[in-house]
Amino acid sequence: MATLDQTKFALTPEKQASIPRFLRQQITARPQAVTDVDLQGKTAIVTGSNTGIGFETSRQLLDLGISKLILAVRDLDKGAAAKTKLSEGRHLKDGDRTIEVWKLDLSNYDSLGAFAARAEKEFARLDIVILNAGIGPTTRTFNEHTGHDEVIQVNYLSTVLLAVLLLPVLKKSKLATSHPGRLTIVSSEVAAWTKFKEATGDPSPSSILAALDDKNAKVDMTDRMMVSKLLGQLFLAKIATLVPPSVTLINAVSPGSVHGTEFNRDRKGTLSGAVAEMLMKRMANSPPVAARMVTDAAVQHGEETHGEFLSFQDLVP
Numbered sequence: 001m002a003t004l005d006q007t008k009f010a011l012t013p014e015k016q017a018s019i020p021r022f023l024r025q026q027i028t029a030r031p032q033a034v035t036d037v038d039l040q041g042k043t044a045i046v047t048g049s050n051t052g053i054g055f056e057t058s059r060q061l062l063d064l065g066i067s068k069l070i071l072a073v074r075d076l077d078k079g080a081a082a083k084t085k086l087s088e089g090r091h092l093k094d095g096d097r098t099i100e101v102w103k104l105d106l107s108n109y110d111s112l113g114a115f116a117a118r119a120e121k122e123f124a125r126l127d128i129v130i131l132n133a134g135i136g137p138t139t140r141t142f143n144e145h146t147g148h149d150e151v152i153q154v155n156y157l158s159t160v161l162l163a164v165l166l167l168p169v170l171k172k173s174k175l176a177t178s179h180p181g182r183l184t185i186v187s188s189e190v191a192a193w194t195k196f197k198e199a200t201g202d203p204s205p206s207s208i209l210a211a212l213d214d215k216n217a218k219v220d221m222t223d224r225m226m227v228s229k230l231l232g233q234l235f236l237a238k239i240a241t242l243v244p245p246s247v248t249l250i251n252a253v254s255p256g257s258v259h260g261t262e263f264n265r266d267r268k269g270t271l272s273g274a275v276a277e278m279l280m281k282r283m284a285n286s287p288p289v290a291a292r293m294v295t296d297a298a299v300q301h302g303e304e305t306h307g308e309f310l311s312f313q314d315l316v317p
Contacts, residue, residue, distance in 0.1 A: 008304065013317040017192035026257050027283055029312040031292040034064065037299050043068040043126050044298075045119070045166070047104060048133030050075065050082040053186065053255050056291035057130060057298075059086055064299065067097050072104040072115065072133070106133055106158040107143055107150065116165035125176040126169045130298050131159050132186040136225045142215070151221070152212050155228035159185065160235045163250075170248045180249050184298040187252040189311060191233045194226035233309065240307025251305040253297035255290035256312065257283065 015021060044061050048054040049071040058069055069086075073079035079101035086099055102118065105111035119126060134155045143153040163183060170181030198211035211217070212227070236252050243250060297310045308315055 008315065009317045010314070011316065013192075016311070016316045017189075019193065022189050023283075025312050026285075029256075031256075031285070031289055031296070031313055033292050034060065034295050034300055037064050039067070039128075039299065040065040041067050042128065043070070043123060044128035044130070045070040045072055045102075045126065046130045046132060047072040047106075047162070049073060050078040052287050053258060053290050053294060054130075054132040055082055055086070056287045057132065057294045058082075059288075060291055060295040061128070061299075062086060062090060062097075062099075064295075065097075066128075069099045070119075071099065071101045073101060074103070074105050074133075076101055076103055104133075104162075106154045106162070108145055109158070109161070112158060112162050112165060116162065116169070119166060119169045123169055123172065125172045125181075126166070127173045127177075127179075127181055128298055129163075129166050129170060129181070129183045130186065130294060131163060131184070132294065133159070134186070134228075136221075138221055140219050140221060140224070142213070147213065148209070149212050149219075149224065151224050151228050152209075152231070155225065156231040156235070159232065160239075163235075163239070167243060167248055174247050180245060180247055182298055183248055183250045184294065185232055185236060185250075185252045186255060186294055187232050187236075187309065188226075188229045188254050189256075190226040191229040194223050194230055196227055196230060198227065236309070237307055245303040245306035249303060249306050251297055251301070251308055251310060253294055253310045254312075255293050256285050258287060258290040259284040 009016075039061060044066050046054050046058045046061070046069070049058045050073045058071060061069060071079045071082055073082070083099045083101050090097070092098055102115060103111065104115045135151060137151065141150045142148065143150050146153060146157075148157060163185065166183070170183060173179060173181035199208050201207065201211065233252060236250065240250055293310070293313055296313050297305070301310070301315075305315060310316070
């Protein structure tokens with residue numbers, strides 16, 4: 001087992017995982033906008049980009065001059081509406097700077113395959129991929145195609161499969177420009193907060209997945225979302241050992257606590273949801289501020305972030 005290189009971090013993993021520390025950072029940190037990066041000539045994909053953090057990250061990429069932006073969304077009509085908003089006040093035209101809306105359903109493997117195949121066919125190079133889409137439902141459901149727990153399906157299985165499918169397309173950036181492509185996964189500090197009880201028995205991957213899919217298990221949906229983020233962190237650590245940063249730079253980032261997004265849409269209209277939203281507005285980031293941290297991770301840093309996690313724009317264990 002690899003040992004943690006403590007020399008690159010300013011704090012221990014235990015301190016980073018502390019909830020009081022997170023709350024202090026959430027209240028006091030002032031994420032800075034990325035302003036000194038020129039993305040002219042580059043192509044980017046942002047998943048879950050019709051609303052919230054994904055939408056605002058897309059706006060920031062356009063502000064930095066991105067030439068081609070793909071809004072990867074489940075609902076094409078909502079994607080088209082987002083494109084219209086993002087285009088306002090900008091001089092965009094075919095062959096120069098463009099925004100395209102592509103269908104992507106993370107609940108369906110066929111959709112993932114079709115999306116990746118289209119990217120492979122259409123792009124001479126792909127520079128940036130930001131995997132932002134995710135869900136945080138209050139009610140447990142199972143994927144109609146795979147039978148897996150839907151939170152694990154969308155937030156983990158489909159997200160990391162899409163990452164793997166897009167790696168050969170990202171490699172084109174290295175071949176075309178000598179600069180590596182960049183892949184950023186939107187994660188969360190909550191990955192450190194779950195007890196991950198499904199891994200306390202047989203620790204084999206198949207047994208853990210079976211435990212997560214147990215239809216008779218009593219599941220805390222907040223914890224299930226935390227587990228999905230932890231699995232994404234474990235994937236990041238593994239894939240970074242297989243793909244060198246000189247070919248594709250891969251990292252993960254937290255947008256912190258965020259209000260005003262669709263991530264918690266299942267809680268809207270409930271008393272607990274109203275109370276949570278009131279508290280979130282006092283301490284959580286707005287989507288534009290949260291997106292600063294995602295944009296920063298995707299375009300601002302170098303190989304020191306490969307296989308690593310950024311929290312409030314700092315590299316942390």
